[in-house]
Amino acid sequence: ASRLFHPEDTVIATAHSRIGGSHFTLMAGPCSVESAEHVLAMAAVAKRSGATVLRGGAFKPRTSPYSFQGLGETGLQALRRAADQYDMDVLTEVMAPEQVALTAQYADILQIGARNMQNFALLKAVGQTRRPVMLKRGLAATIDDVLNAVEYILAGGNSQVMITERGIRTFDNKYTRNTLDVGAVPVLQKLTHLPVVIDPSHAAGHTEWVTPLALAGTAAGASGLVVEVHDHPAAALSDGAQALLPEQLQTLAQQVQRVRTAI
Ligand code: PEP
Numbered sequence: 239a240s241r242l243f244h245p246e247d248t249v250i251a252t253a254h255s256r257i258g259g260s261h262f263t264l265m266a267g268p269c270s271v272e273s274a275e276h277v278l279a280m281a282a283v284a285k286r287s288g289a290t291v292l293r294g295g296a297f298k299p300r301t302s303p304y305s306f307q308g309l310g311e312t313g314l315q316a317l318r319r320a321a322d323q324y325d326m327d328v329l330t331e332v333m334a335p336e337q338v339a340l341t342a343q344y345a346d347i348l349q350i351g352a353r354n355m356q357n358f359a360l361l362k363a364v365g366q367t368r369r370p371v372m373l374k375r376g377l378a379a380t381i382d383d384v385l386n387a388v389e390y391i392l393a394g395g396n397s398q399v400m401i402t403e404r405g406i407r408t409f410d411n412k413y414t415r416n417t418l419d420v421g422a423v424p425v426l427q428k429l430t431h432l433p434v435v436i437d438p439s440h441a442a443g444h445t446e447w448v449t450p451l452a453l454a455g456t457a458a459g460a461s462g463l464v465v466e467v468h469d470h471p472a473a474a475l476s477d478g479a480q481a482l483l484p485e486q487l488q489t490l491a492q493q494v495q496r497v498r499t500a501i
């Protein structure tokens with residue numbers, strides 16, 4: 239992953255997106271795939287804001303085992319159909335090595351969630367695929383922990399990996415769910431040639447803080463954003479408290495363009 243071995247930026251190419259280098263990629267969608275109708279409506283919203291990647295979880299890493307766990311393969315099918323309808327790529331989480339083959343049938347980008355960043359069996363499993371991988375920084379992972387986790391994927395021969403800063407645990411997570419480490423963006427970009435993107439939603443935990451964190455990450459030079467959006471957050475099956483409304487996503491996308499022009 240080091241720039242010493244690969245000075246140029248890696249640009250990940252999917253059917254509808256370029257991620258890394260001078261490109262900026264907007265990835266948006268609901269936290270969870272809730273139904274075929276809902277994810278289709280959210281795909282339309284994401285597309286309208288300029289997103290080229292549709293995110294949505296079908297296998298959900300919930301803090302409580304009694305919370306909604308995701309629709310599984312039914313969710314993957316709905317996500318794929320929604321993305322195809324709007325010429326978008328699918329980004330979705332895979333939680334266990336035995337889910338990798340199934341998920342890779344539907345997804346363009348495999349997400350490794352923060353809680354699984356050091357699940358080495360899972361990292362090896364996605365390293366064996368040739369699907370791009372989004373590796374999310376663990377809740378208490380150092381920069382070197384992240385880079386070592388990346389190496390597990392690269393060592394399997396899969397060179398298409400992006401890193402997502404999604405907020406870490408600090409001493410004060412009363413007002414924000416996590417603390418967005420904006421400094422990780424330039425630091426990682428110096429150390430590695432791989433794309434670095436920001437997830438302001440899981441860092442913020444509350445809708446109100448998502449936009450300022452997204453703009454800060456953009457200003458710091460991130461290669462893209464992954465943002466949760468929902469048309470009826472109070473009824474969302476997961477992470478409603480941090481979802482942007484469709485019109486808020488639209489405004490954010492316009493503000494991101496202005497920040498990109500300014501830097
Ligand atoms: C998610 O993307 O919905 C998610 C659970 O993310 P994280 O692993 O960063 O908490």
Ligand code: MN
Pocket residue numbers: 269270440466476477
């Ligand atoms: Mn979520």
